[in-house]
Amino acid sequence: MRRVAAALRGLATLVIPRAVEAVVVVWLVATVVFLAMRLLPGDPAVLVLGEQADAAALARLRVRLHLDEPLYMQYARFLRGLATLDLGESLRRPGVTAARRVGDAFVPTAALGGIAVALAAVGGVGLALLSEGPWLGARRRWVDRVVTAVAGVPLLSFAPLLTYALAAKLRIVALPGDPDAGLSGLFFASGLLAVPLGAQLARLGRAALADVGRAQFLTVARAKGRGPAAVWILHALPVAGGPILTVIATQLGALLGGAVVLERLFERAGLGSLVLEAYASRDLPVLEAAVIASAALFVLTQTAASILHAAFDPRVRA
Amino acid sequence: MSPVSGRLLRLVPLAILVIASTIVRATSGASPSRLVPERAFAAPGRAHWLGCGEGGIDLATFLAHAELGSLALAGVVSVLALVVGAPLGAGAALARGLPERVIGRACDLLQAFPSFLLAVTVLSTVRAPTRVHLGVVFMLTAWVPFARLALAETRVLRGAAFIEAAKALGLGPPAILFRHVLPHVARVSAVQLGASGAALVVGEAALAFVGFGTGDGVSVGALLDMGVLSMLRAPHVLAIASVSVFVTSVSLMTAGRALSRD
Numbered sequence: 016m017r018r019v020a021a022a023l024r025g026l027a028t029l030v031i032p033r034a035v036e037a038v039v040v041v042w043l044v045a046t047v048v049f050l051a052m053r054l055l056p057g058d059p060a061v062l063v064l065g066e067q068a069d070a071a072a073l074a075r076l077r078v079r080l081h082l083d084e085p086l087y088m089q090y091a092r093f094l095r096g097l098a099t100l101d102l103g104e105s106l107r108r109p110g111v112t113a114a115r116r117v118g119d120a121f122v123p124t125a126a127l128g129g130i131a132v133a134l135a136a137v138g139g140v141g142l143a144l145l146s147e148g149p150w151l152g153a154r155r156r157w158v159d160r161v162v163t164a165v166a167g168v169p170l171l172s173f174a175p176l177l178t179y180a181l182a183a184k185l186r187i188v189a190l191p192g193d194p195d196a197g198l199s200g201l202f203f204a205s206g207l208l209a210v211p212l213g214a215q216l217a218r219l220g221r222a223a224l225a226d227v228g229r230a231q232f233l234t235v236a237r238a239k240g241r242g243p244a245a246v247w248i249l250h251a252l253p254v255a256g257g258p259i260l261t262v263i264a265t266q267l268g269a270l271l272g273g274a275v276v277l278e279r280l281f282e283r284a285g286l287g288s289l290v291l292e293a294y295a296s297r298d299l300p301v302l303e304a305a306v307i308a309s310a311a312l313f314v315l316t317q318t319a320a321s322i323l324h325a326a327f328d329p330r331v332r333a
Numbered sequence: 334m335s336p337v338s339g340r341l342l343r344l345v346p347l348a349i350l351v352i353a354s355t356i357v358r359a360t361s362g363a364s365p366s367r368l369v370p371e372r373a374f375a376a377p378g379r380a381h382w383l384g385c386g387e388g389g390i391d392l393a394t395f396l397a398h399a400e401l402g403s404l405a406l407a408g409v410v411s412v413l414a415l416v417v418g419a420p421l422g423a424g425a426a427l428a429r430g431l432p433e434r435v436i437g438r439a440c441d442l443l444q445a446f447p448s449f450l451l452a453v454t455v456l457s458t459v460r461a462p463t464r465v466h467l468g469v470v471f472m473l474t475a476w477v478p479f480a481r482l483a484l485a486e487t488r489v490l491r492g493a494a495f496i497e498a499a500k501a502l503g504l505g506p507p508a509i510l511f512r513h514v515l516p517h518v519a520r521v522s523a524v525q526l527g528a529s530g531a532a533l534v535v536g537e538a539a540l541a542f543v544g545f546g547t548g549d550g551v552s553v554g555a556l557l558d559m560g561v562l563s564m565l566r567a568p569h570v571l572a573i574a575s576v577s578v579f580v581t582s583v584s585l586m587t588a589g590r591a592l593s594r595d
Contacts (some may be wrong), residue, residue, distance in 0.1 A: 169535040172578040179564045268447035279543045
């Protein structure tokens with residue numbers, strides 16, 4: 016019984032401070048978004064309806080967006096909407112709430128990003144093991160060189176070219192924007208997104224493994240007669256897991272940026288295309304909801320990574 | 334080869350890029366988006382050595398204008414980021430305590446935060462973004478790596494004997510910061526200029542590619558968008574745009590290494 020209580024207390028000290036920080040960050044981001052839309056120069060109503068709009072229509076829109084109320088009232092309404100996940104109705108698709116549109120767009124982006132992270136983790140860790148382990152001998156330096164070169168190529172310059180070569184010219188893979196492409200299209204898009212993340216992971220994973228590689232417990236494992244595969248994968252890799260997890264967490268922002276570029280490239284539905292569409296048509300409630308939801312998603316995954324890291328690695332907790 | 338001339342060699346790709354763009358821009362004379370419909374999507378040839386794009390715009394002229402614009406933006410923003418970020422990080426580390434923790438945590442958060450979302454939030458409040466708007470958006474996060482480096486470097490420096498000596502001589506914190514700490518820190522932070530510049534060039538192109546570009550539409554990202562839409566009809570547009578993003582980013586990174594000591 017006492018042990019259960021101690022474990023629960025341990026879990027609470029792990030989770031609660033990080034959860035509180037996550038909530039504070041989401042609130043800060045939401046407040047910045049709220050203030051940016053209202054305080055920066057430029058009348059939102061004019062942005063939505065254009066400069067030639069007549070005064071009556073502008074006034075109606077201001078009432079609809081509650082822009083006629085004092086700022087603190089708007090903020091109270093905004094916070095209540097945030098808590099109840101209701102940030103108003105889409106201006107361009109009357110009858111559909113902004114939250115609903117964001118929820119619909121969330122699934123394809125999560126699939127794209129999730130598969131990309133999985134592919135990058137497997138590929139990056141595999142390459143890190145190859146370039147630090149004994150299997151390739153002197154040739155392992157080439158792995159490192161290729162990885163460094165790939166890490167220097169921006170997604171923006173290779174993704175469209177590879178799409179042209181593989182999907183349009185050689186027709187090896189389906190175009191991910193094609194409705195019939197299905198899973199193979201999704202995997203192609205995720206694979207493109209995984210390349211920069213995988214290269215980063217391979218580089219930092221290699222550095223982390225090199226660090227662990229000098230540790231005494233590996234010498235002990237070798238002395239006990241374990242083969243190189245067991246030494247590197249069973250003993251070294253779990254210790255290097257923390258830094259690898261941290262790299263994934265810090266690359267999530269870049270991953271979201273990459274997802275936006277790919278959704279635009281392939282004209283796939285998703286959070287990125289929703290933000291772009293809402294921006295182009297000045298659908299302010301949807302834009303607000305999509306930006307805050309993406310930020311919340313980002314903070315949530317980062318917090319989860321940080322909790323996992325601390326749960327696995329007692330050194331981080333101190 | 335002496336180490337200094339070896340380092341200067343790293344500036345060559347960037348210099349070639351700037352000089353070539355300036356020459357093309359000066360000699361072409363025409364506006365980068367001048368339309369000549371009858372030569373739309375013409376392949377590279379003698380008259381137009383990079384070929385033509387949608388509506389017959391001359392790709393070489395367009396690219397020269399776009400390159401100079403994005404290099405100027407990247408240069409100004411990364412130098413400003415150094416000027417803002419380095420004193421901020423160094424000052425926070427000298428002050429210790431709360432300022433150090435706040436700046437450190439802000440750096441952690443902003444560095445990983447999706448900059449695309451920040452860009453959308455700010456750009457959605459203007460009708461037609463200009464390069465100045467883009468610069469403001471990029472400045473929101475560009476100072477972070479410089480502040481981080483300065484923070485780490487000053488944590489090492491603040492215990493050094495010459496800082497203690499300056500304190501003992503009665504110098505106030507601003508004098509210590511500007512006269513004794515920053516000259517050391519600036520050298521280390523400056524190495525980051527190249528990487529930051531490269532990230533800015535790619536960031537600008539990415540924003541223009543997805544439709545957040547400047548009102549005039551002169552950007553490598555816009556060219557990339559044109560290339561994607563016409564990839565089957567005129568693959569040369571896509572190839573030129575992709576290669577120029579890559580070349581610009583790599584030459585900025587290489588140029589940045591001219592400032593490093595190795």
